[in-house]
Amino acid sequence: MPTPSPPPSPSPRPKSQDEPFWIREAEREAAREAERAAKPQPLTRERIVRAAMAVADGEGLDAVSIRRIAGELKARPMSLYAHFDSKDDLLDLMHDAAVEETLVGEVPADWREALRLIARYNRAAVLRHPWLLATGDTGCPIGPASLKRMDESAAAVRELDADSAVRRALILAVDTFTLGHVMAELSGGIRRRATAAANTVRRDATTEYVQTQIDAGKLPHLADTGFTELLYNDDPESSFELGLDWLLAGAAAALGE
Incomplete structure (x- = not known):
């Protein structure tokens, strides 16, 4: 069954x-x-x-x-x-879009804090978009964000008791320091990546050679700076903040602030 x-x-x-x-x-x-x-x-x-x-x-x-x-x-x-009509137009649009990332929005009333904040935003934007250094040098027309960026810089020094030429010089000094520091950061980063990828032996040999010159007393002033740290291991953000402190403190002292 x-x-x-x-x-x-x-x-x-x-x-x-x-x-x-x-x-x-x-x-x-x-x-x-x-x-x-x-x-x-x-x-x-x-x-x-x-x-x-x-x-x-x-x-x-x-x-x-x-x-x-x-x-x-x-x-x-x-x-x-x-x-758009050409590649140059595209570069202009890219530049202005990147500059928009530098806008801080609310600009502090204290000129030191305002310039410090703007410098930090500028540094961060250029580190994200290193090509901004190039498009800024090509004479890109001033777009909406670039105009707003200029207006924020003017707002940063609005409370400073100085004439317009001094205010413009202070803005330029901070911008120049910021971009110069970023260029050094980017250059150092490129060198480190290239060295790491290509040949760490060359870097080690260079460091060893310079150290022998320091030990022999031939580079007494460089010895005091800490050669290895100076070239390879400095913290860029700390270095940037320290340099900015010096710049702003010096400007305040010169202006009697």
């Missing part, structure tokens, strides 16, 4: 009915997000500029071309010209 088959197991309830509502809703939102990502995104000026900035951040300004950015956006190169 044949053995009767066991009764079929009840079908499991759909997973979505067993899970809490918020988990099901999160899954739905993830599916909607994936669907949105799969759809072609409209080509806008902002998307073009952000894509160009990302390329410049990662590979340098020379890597930015209309063809390259169009490829990043999966668009035809000619379609980008609906948003």
Whole structure:
């Protein structure tokens, strides 16, 4: 006599009915997000500029071309010209978009704190976008963010008891110090990365050679600075803050503040 088959197991309830509502809703939102990502995104000026900035951040300004950015956006190169007339226009837009990151918003009333805050924002933006040093040197037209940046600098020294020429000189001094320090930071970072990637033996040999010269008494003043730390191990942020302290303290003393 044949053995009767066991009764079929009840079908499991759909997973979505067993899970809490918020988990099901999160899954739905993830599916909607994936669907949105799969759809072609409209080509806008902002998307073009952000894509160009990302390329410049990662590979340098020379890597930015209309063809390259169009490829990043999966668009035809000619379609980008609906948003600007030339590559120079794109560089101008990139510059102003990066300068927007330097805006502090609320400028402190105390000129020392205001200039310090602006310097910190400037340093951070240039470290994120080193190509700003180049676009700033190409005579980019002053865009909306750049004008606002100038206005914030003027606001920073508005309470300073000095004539307009002194105020402008102080702004320039802080900007010059900030950009000079950033250039040194970027240069040191490039050297360290290149040395680490190529040949640490050369760096070690150089350090050892200079140390022998110090030990022989041939470099007495360099010995007092701490050669190794001076070249390789200084904390750039601490160095920046210390130099800024000196600059602002010196300006305050000279202005009788």
